[in-house]
Amino acid sequence: MNEKLQKSWQKFTEMWQRNSTLKKSLILSGLLLFFVVAGVFTYFISKPNLVPLYSNLTPAETGQIKETLDSKGIQSEITNNGTTITVPKEQVDTLMVELAAEGVPDSGTIDYSFFGQNSGFGMSDKEFDVIKLKATQTELANLMKGIDGVNDAKVMINLPAESVFVGEQVEGSSASVVLDLKPGAQLDQDKVNALFHLVSKSVPSLSTDNIVIMDQNFNYYDLNNGNNSSVGGNYASQQEIKAQIEQDIQRDVQKLLGTMMGQDKVVVAVTTDIDFTQETREESLVSPVTEDSDEGIAVSVERITEAYTGNGAQAAGGVNGTGQEDVPGYEATTETSGDGDYERIEERINNEVNRINKQIVESPYKIRDLGIQVMVEPPNPEDPGSFTAQREEDIQQILSTVIRTSINKDQNEAPLTEEEVAEKVVVSVQQFAGKLQETEAETTQTIPLWVYIVAGVLVLAIIALIILLIRKKKQADDELVEELEESIQTPINLQDINDEVETEGTVRKKQLEKMAKEKPEDFAKLLRSWISEE
Numbered sequence: 001m002n003e004k005l006q007k008s009w010q011k012f013t014e015m016w017q018r019n020s021t022l023k024k025s026l027i028l029s030g031l032l033l034f035f036v037v038a039g040v041f042t043y044f045i046s047k048p049n050l051v052p053l054y055s056n057l058t059p060a061e062t063g064q065i066k067e068t069l070d071s072k073g074i075q076s077e078i079t080n081n082g083t084t085i086t087v088p089k090e091q092v093d094t095l096m097v098e099l100a101a102e103g104v105p106d107s108g109t110i111d112y113s114f115f116g117q118n119s120g121f122g123m124s125d126k127e128f129d130v131i132k133l134k135a136t137q138t139e140l141a142n143l144m145k146g147i148d149g150v151n152d153a154k155v156m157i158n159l160p161a162e163s164v165f166v167g168e169q170v171e172g173s174s175a176s177v178v179l180d181l182k183p184g185a186q187l188d189q190d191k192v193n194a195l196f197h198l199v200s201k202s203v204p205s206l207s208t209d210n211i212v213i214m215d216q217n218f219n220y221y222d223l224n225n226g227n228n229s230s231v232g233g234n235y236a237s238q239q240e241i242k243a244q245i246e247q248d249i250q251r252d253v254q255k256l257l258g259t260m261m262g263q264d265k266v267v268v269a270v271t272t273d274i275d276f277t278q279e280t281r282e283e284s285l286v287s288p289v290t291e292d293s294d295e296g297i298a299v300s301v302e303r304i305t306e307a308y309t310g311n312g313a314q315a316a317g318g319v320n321g322t323g324q325e326d327v328p329g330y331e332a333t334t335e336t337s338g339d340g341d342y343e344r345i346e347e348r349i350n351n352e353v354n355r356i357n358k359q360i361v362e363s364p365y366k367i368r369d370l371g372i373q374v375m376v377e378p379p380n381p382e383d384p385g386s387f388t389a390q391r392e393e394d395i396q397q398i399l400s401t402v403i404r405t406s407i408n409k410d411q412n413e414a415p416l417t418e419e420e421v422a423e424k425v426v427v428s429v430q431q432f433a434g435k436l437q438e439t440e441a442e443t444t445q446t447i448p449l450w451v452y453i454v455a456g457v458l459v460l461a462i463i464a465l466i467i468l469l470i471r472k473k474k475q476a477d478d479e480l481v482e483e484l485e486e487s488i489q490t491p492i493n494l495q496d497i498n499d500e501v502e503t504e505g506t507v508r509k510k511q512l513e514k515m516a517k518e519k520p521e522d523f524a525k526l527l528r529s530w531i532s533e534e
Contacts, residue, residue: 030461050086061105149185273369279362308342366408
């Protein structure tokens with residue numbers, strides 16, 4: 001075994017000495033670079049993946065959590081200016097449960113759990129009222145934190161002092177709320193109403209008129225019960241509805257044209273005129289049963305026919321009015337003599353018609369007018385002719401259809417003409433000077449780019465070194481084969497055994513014989529290589 005190691009080391013030393021100084025420097029530099037990059041890569045791979053355990057902490061809470069984790073021997077880091085503490089990802093869930101069981105972090109606020117933990121301590125009524133008020137404020141703030149978009153909340157409640165006199169009027173309670181909203185978050189009216197009712201129902205004798213809610217940017221929020229008749233409230237609500245309608249139409253048009261031209265090739269602007277009039281009316285209509293005839297359906301029919309022929313017939317119905325000697329209300333009669341005929345026909349028909357009662361409530365938010373402005377960049381910004389007239393006509397047709405179907409028109413009015421629709425559409429074709437791009441910052445930890453660059457260089461250096469070693473080995477084998485061939489072809493002069501002198505040829509011959517005995521497999525490979533080369 002030692003003999004094999006020595007031979008291998010001897011071959012490596014010979015091969016190393018054959019190399020030039022430049023090649024030696026390249027090999028050593030590659031090996032050094034390999035170990036350096038391998039160490040750096042191993043460091044980044046073995047580095048634990050830290051994720052946030054708690055966020056939006058106060059400096060006191062961060063210090064308390066950091067001290068607890070250090071006492072447990074757990075690796076942690078403080079980021080985001082001391083508001084976030086990170087721990088290894090695989091320990092997040094366990095640590096959160098353990099710290100919660102230990103009461104960490106302790107924010108210093110008083111909640112309702114204080115009464116259960118300190119029920120055995122005696123306290124005065126004043127102290128109890130103060131602690132109860134603090135607990136109510138804390139619980140309200142915690143409830144508001146559960147609302148989507150609210151990062152933190154602070155509540156201040158003012159309770160009036162109770163009067164010792166029965167007839168004395170006591171002022172009502174009041175409350176102030178300051179919300180810390182998350183970046184980009186907005187509270188809609190439903191959430192604002194919920195906050196008002198949440199505070200009002202949690203504090204006795206607290207009216208919604210005595211509640212003030214604002215955010216960290218000093219934006220005030222008002223309660224809207226649906227019957228707000230103030231001019232400012234109506235205007236703000238109308239502008240919000242108008243903006244929402246315009247945004248919906250703009251989004252649909254942007255999506256449609258962006259699919260055709262490319263999302264970064266189209267910019268859409270929409271302006272609307274909204275009718276906010278709300279009308280309630282009642283209609284009582286009478287119409288014939290059939291449109292062709294004014295007569296209705298005969299509900300009841302009564303026909304009376306009287307006929308008389310003979311002597312002393314009198315005219316039916318008498319004479320209209322009364323004479324000087326007649327009694328009012330009785331028909332005057334005239335006596336006649338002789339033969340006569342009497343006939344009376346009477347017909348009573350009760351017709352029914354269609355009676356329609358309508359109670360109509362016209363809902364507001366009708367689009368009275370609509371305008372769409374579109375800016376399109378040609379497929380080739382440098383060549384305006386790349387945007388064909390056919391494509392522009394297609395866009396005009398699409399926008400015309402949107403306008404026709406969006407504008408609210410009465411049934412009795414004539415439809416919009418082509419000229420009227422064309423006045424509401426503007427299509428501008430030009431090169432965009434600047435484009436807005438929305439990017440989202442990724443907070444995930446990634447390996448730096450230079451690590452990949454160094455790793456790539458290292459791989460290339462290793463490949464070059466392997467190729468160089470293969471070439472050197474092949475070159476050494478070729479030289480050895482050439483020497484063996486020369487020794488075989490050289491004639492051997494036999495001398496007297498006693499006077500035999502070892503030459504270079506005899507030495508190589510002995511080496512081959514020894515190799516054939518000790519290492520027949522290597523000797524066979526050597527012969528095969530000779531045969532293949534010949």
